[in-house]
Amino acid sequence: MDITQLSTQLNQTLNTLRYGEQPAELYEPIRYIMSLGGKRIRPLLVLLAAKMYDDDVENVLLPAAAVEVFHNFTLMHDDIMDKAPLRRGNPTVHEKWDANTAILSGDVMLVRAYEMMLGIAPDKLGKVLQLFSKTAAEVCEGQQLDMNFERRQQVSIEEYIQMITLKTAVLLGFSLELGAILQGAPDSDAEHLKQFGDNVGIAFQLRDDLLDVYGDKDKFGKQVGGDILSDKKTFLMLTALEQANNEQLQTILDWRDKTDADTAEEKVQAITAVYDQLNIRKQTEQQIDYYFQQALYHLEAVQVPIERKATIHGLALQLMERDS
Amino acid sequence: MDITQLSTQLNQTLNTLRYGEQPAELYEPIRYIMSLGGKRIRPLLVLLAAKMYDDDVENVLLPAAAVEVFHNFTLMHDDIMDKAPLRRGNPTVHEKWDANTAILSGDVMLVRAYEMMLGIAPDKLGKVLQLFSKTAAEVCEGQQLDMNFERRQQVSIEEYIQMITLKTAVLLGFSLELGAILQGAPDSDAEHLKQFGDNVGIAFQLRDDLLDVYGDKDKFGKQVGGDILSDKKTFLMLTALEQANNEQLQTILDWRDKTDADTAEEKVQAITAVYDQLNIRKQTEQQIDYYFQQALYHLEAVQVPIERKATIHGLALQLMERDS
Numbered sequence: 001m002d003i004t005q006l007s008t009q010l011n012q013t014l015n016t017l018r019y020g021e022q023p024a025e026l027y028e029p030i031r032y033i034m035s036l037g038g039k040r041i042r043p044l045l046v047l048l049a050a051k052m053y054d055d056d057v058e059n060v061l062l063p064a065a066a067v068e069v070f071h072n073f074t075l076m077h078d079d080i081m082d083k084a085p086l087r088r089g090n091p092t093v094h095e096k097w098d099a100n101t102a103i104l105s106g107d108v109m110l111v112r113a114y115e116m117m118l119g120i121a122p123d124k125l126g127k128v129l130q131l132f133s134k135t136a137a138e139v140c141e142g143q144q145l146d147m148n149f150e151r152r153q154q155v156s157i158e159e160y161i162q163m164i165t166l167k168t169a170v171l172l173g174f175s176l177e178l179g180a181i182l183q184g185a186p187d188s189d190a191e192h193l194k195q196f197g198d199n200v201g202i203a204f205q206l207r208d209d210l211l212d213v214y215g216d217k218d219k220f221g222k223q224v225g226g227d228i229l230s231d232k233k234t235f236l237m238l239t240a241l242e243q244a245n246n247e248q249l250q251t252i253l254d255w256r257d258k259t260d261a262d263t264a265e266e267k268v269q270a271i272t273a274v275y276d277q278l279n280i281r282k283q284t285e286q287q288i289d290y291y292f293q294q295a296l297y298h299l300e301a302v303q304v305p306i307e308r309k310a311t312i313h314g315l316a317l318q319l320m321e322r323d324s
Numbered sequence: 325m326d327i328t329q330l331s332t333q334l335n336q337t338l339n340t341l342r343y344g345e346q347p348a349e350l351y352e353p354i355r356y357i358m359s360l361g362g363k364r365i366r367p368l369l370v371l372l373a374a375k376m377y378d379d380d381v382e383n384v385l386l387p388a389a390a391v392e393v394f395h396n397f398t399l400m401h402d403d404i405m406d407k408a409p410l411r412r413g414n415p416t417v418h419e420k421w422d423a424n425t426a427i428l429s430g431d432v433m434l435v436r437a438y439e440m441m442l443g444i445a446p447d448k449l450g451k452v453l454q455l456f457s458k459t460a461a462e463v464c465e466g467q468q469l470d471m472n473f474e475r476r477q478q479v480s481i482e483e484y485i486q487m488i489t490l491k492t493a494v495l496l497g498f499s500l501e502l503g504a505i506l507q508g509a510p511d512s513d514a515e516h517l518k519q520f521g522d523n524v525g526i527a528f529q530l531r532d533d534l535l536d537v538y539g540d541k542d543k544f545g546k547q548v549g550g551d552i553l554s555d556k557k558t559f560l561m562l563t564a565l566e567q568a569n570n571e572q573l574q575t576i577l578d579w580r581d582k583t584d585a586d587t588a589e590e591k592v593q594a595i596t597a598v599y600d601q602l603n604i605r606k607q608t609e610q611q612i613d614y615y616f617q618q619a620l621y622h623l624e625a626v627q628v629p630i631e632r633k634a635t636i637h638g639l640a641l642q643l644m645e646r647d648s
Contacts, residue, residue, distance in 0.1 A: 020461065026468040077431060081424040100405040100471060103427055107401060107434065108464045114438055115457040122446045129453075133439040137344065140432045144350040147424060 003311060006047050006057075010040060013061040014068060019112055029093045029105040030112075033072050036088040041319070042175045043068045048312045049179030049193050052304050059119075060182050063128070066116035067175050070132075073109035074139055076102050081147065110136075120182065128181060135174040142167025155233050157242065161202065169201025176312075192298040199295035200316050203288045207320060209234040210284045213272060225268030231256055235287065236280050237271075248274045292320060327635060330371050330381075334364060337385040338392060343436055353417045353429040354436075357396050360412040365643070366499045367392045372639065373503030373517050376632045383443075384506050387452070390440035391499050394456075397433035398463055400426050405471060434460075444506065452505060459498040466491025479557050481566065485526065493525025500636075516622040523619035524640050527612045531644060533558040534608045537596060549592030555580055559611065560604050561595075572598045616644060 014034065020027040043064035050060040078084075079092040080102050086092060094102035120128055145163040149155045177194040185193075212227040213236055227234050237252075244252060251274055255267050275281065295316065299309055338358065344351040367388035374384040402408075403416040404426050410416060418426035444452055469487040473479045501518035509517075536551040537560055551558050561576075568576060575598055579591050599605065619640065623633055 020465070023465060023468045023472055025472060026465060077427055081427060099423075103401055103405060104464055104468055107431075108461050110431065110434055111457050111460045111464070114453065115461075118450050118454055118457070122450055126442050126446055126449055129438065130442055133435050133442070136435045137432050137439075140428055140435070141344070141347060141350060144347045144428055147428075148347055148349060 003044070003048075003315065006044060006051070007040065009057075009061060010043050010047060010064060013065045014040070014043075017065060017069070017116075020108070025097070025101060026105055026108060029076070029097055029101055030109055032096070033076055033087070033093055034069070036090055038088060040068060042071050042171060044315070045172060045175040045197060045312075046179040046182075048315065049176040049185075050183045051179075052302070052308045052312070053180065053183035053185050057179075057183075059121075060179060062116050062119055063178060063182060064175075066113045067171070067178065069109055069116060070113035070136065071171060073106050073113060074143070076106040076109065078143055081143070124181060128178060131174060131177060131181075135170050138166045138170045142170075149233050155238055157235070157238050160233065160235060160238050164205040165198065165202055168205050169198045172201040172204075173197035186303065189302050189304070192301045195298040196295045196302075196312075196316075199291045199298065200319065203291035203295065204319055206235050206284060206288045206291065209236055210281065210288065213275065214281055225264075225272070228268050228271045229259070229264055236275055236284055239283055240271075240274055240278055240280055243278050244274065248277065288320070292316075292322075327368070327372075327639065330368060330375070331364065333381075333385060334367050334371060334388060337389045338364070338367075341389060341393070341440075344432070349421070349425060350429055350432060353400070353421055353425055354433055356420070357400055357411070357417055358393070360414055362396075362412060364392060366395050366495060368639070369496060369499040369521060369636075370503040370506075372636045373500040373509075374507045375503075376626070376628050376636070377504065377507035377509050381503075381507075384503060386440050386443055387502060387506060388499075390437045391495070391502065393433055393440060394437035394460065395495060397430050397437060398467070400430040400433065402467055404430075405467070448505060452502060455498060455501060455505075459494050462490045462494045466494075473557050479562055481559070481562050484557065484559060484562050488529040489522065489526055492529050493522045496525040496528075497521035510627065513626045513628070516625045519622040520619045520626075520636075520640075523615045523622065524643065527615035527619065528643055530559050530608060530612045530615065533560055534605065534612065537599065538605055549588075549596070552592050552595045553583070553588055560599055560608055563607055564595075564598055564602055564604055567602050568598065572601065612644070616640075616646075 017034070019030045046064035046067055047057050047060060050057045050064075075087060076093050079087055080094045080099050084092050085095055090096075092102070093105065114129070114132075117129060117132060118125070142163055142165070145159070146167055149160070149163060173194040174197070176197040177190045180190040180193050209227065212234065213225060215224060226232075227237070241249070241252065251270055255270055258267060296313075299313060299316075302309065341358070343354045370388035370391055371381050371384060374381045374388075399411060400417050403411055404418045404423050408416050409419055414420075416426070417429065438453070438456075441453060441456065442449070466487055466489070469483070470491055473484070473487060497518040498521070500521040501514045504514040504517050533551065536558070537549060539548060551561070555561075565573070565576065575594055579594055582591060620637075623637060623640075626633065
């Protein structure tokens with residue numbers, strides 16, 4: 001199966017979407033954020049799951065695009081809440097326009113996402129929208145937890161995993177489940193694909209945390225240590241806080257809230273040194289591996305010929321930048 | 325038909341709704357805004373339209389409640405955009421908590437509103453959600469137009485009517501249409517009830533504009549002249565601007581943007597005097613009457629026995645505070 005070809009089909013669908021025209025202030029930001037691109041990983045997962053059951057995915061294109069519109073709605077609103085100036089290297093909607101515009105345009109995007117699901121066959125529509133709504137609420141819960149954690153002193157690893165599960169993973173899981181359901185897959189397959197997606201999502205987010213500290217700067221495309229500089233409670237930081245001795249804890253606490261640009265490099269080095277002492281890199285890699293193995297277990301349990309799983313398996317490996 | 329009894333049934337349904345529990349920061353604001361009450365006019369219209377076709381409205385209660393949840397979602401987000409400090413005499417969500425909370429809780433409310441529609445029979449679900457989504461997008465368009473008009477110098481009467489149609493009227497129309505569709509009413513009846521609701525909605529909003537200037541202060545419950553003091557482009561103001569001679573126009577422009585509390589009374593008197601000279605009250609009453617007559621025409625066209633229309637007719641008269 002050719003991912004490039006699926007991507008082309010998907011982009012054609014995304015490019016022909018009509019969100020509305022007037023008032024322009026409402027619809028222009030939607031076209032803007034959707035034009036910023038991105039990996040389109042969620043709708044691609046919808047299509048890949050669908051392809052496992054039927055090569056004809058024509059009926060799945062619009063629901064797949066709906067997931068991408070929903071995802072971009074969450075980005076538009078999250079960017080307001082996080083006061084993010086940039087999205088994919090471009091000004092965020094609330095920066096380019098204003099917060100009110102981003103609120104209202106986002107609202108319409110959520111409505112359009114639902115609307116784009118309405119071509120689904122009547123016998124499947126209720127079930128799909130139930131799962132979509134559950135997922136949508138969970139994504140909001142994840143964003144709320146993320147904001148709560150910023151203000152809290154103590155966050156457990158377990159709470160952190162729950163937060164990234166809700167904020168990031170469940171939408172990946174839903175994407176795969178959606179593709180399976182639309183092609184009439186057995187319930188147990190749809191559920192295993194959902195679990196596969198959830199676990200890949202968690203592994204992917206942990207990997208994101210890891211790369212922020214240990215990634216190749218040129219390859220990663222972000223400033224190394226950005227999470228450390230902004231005192232983000234990542235998996236690495238929370239693990240370090242749990243395991244630090246008094247001296248290491250003191251080092252972490254001493255650097256907390258120090259945002260001076262002059263000492264930025266020193267801060268990253270000091271915290272990374274603590275991580276190194278505590279073997280945080282290895283521990284994080286083990287966790288990533290744990291969730292990735294969980295994902296593979298669920299993919300294995302899906303009742304289709306192994307060759308039909310190859311593309312999705314390959315994509316997961318690619319997302320993890322792994323060979324096997 | 326007993327409206328009080330329907331209201332009781334409706335309030336029972338609204339009181340048993342479960343929006344979610346954790347994180348509390350996400351769900352508490354939803355319970356808060358829903359507890360502030362209000363006339364619950366939209367879900368009541370759903371039930372009344374449904375009752376025209378079947379006395380058993382059990383299956384309509386949850387979709388009716390969904391419309392109220394949707395309406396309160398729009399209030400929560402509009403209040404952020406309008407920087408409103410109070411809602412029904414209580415602090416708005418973004419004041420009591422903060423803007424981020426109001427954004428995210430509102431998002432979940434929109435999701436829950438859709439979710440509450442999902443019990444609708446499969447053969448009707450797609451159609452209902454199509455109309456609901458169309459209406460939801462229109463309400464956002466109306467809010468955007470309202471915000472645009474604040475910044476614009478010139479707004480035509482026609483544009484104003486379009487704005488209030490989208491922002492306020494279409495949700496009333498949809499409410500009636502929803503009740504009819506759920507009880508298997510003929511398409512033409514559903515459409516006439518929709519038109520009835522839209523027109524009542526426009527008339528109701530124009531009456532709101534009128535009462536702000538010419539209302540009985542004690543009865544109306546708001547400060548008389550509030551729209552004048554905030555330079556709101558109401559139907560009265562836009563009509564006056566269109567018809568004013570040079571001197572009257574100068575009076576209006578002289579007072580514009582003057583927000584000094586000391587001269588508030590003088591401002592209201594001066595603008596009201598221009599309205600009086602131009603016979604704006606009478607003209608507004610004529611417009612209200614025009615839309616109300618349109619509404620009644622559509623109600624008449626509905627193919628049910630006249631006694632089945634009595635309650636809805638009575639409620640419309642009551643909303644207009646009219647005898648016939």
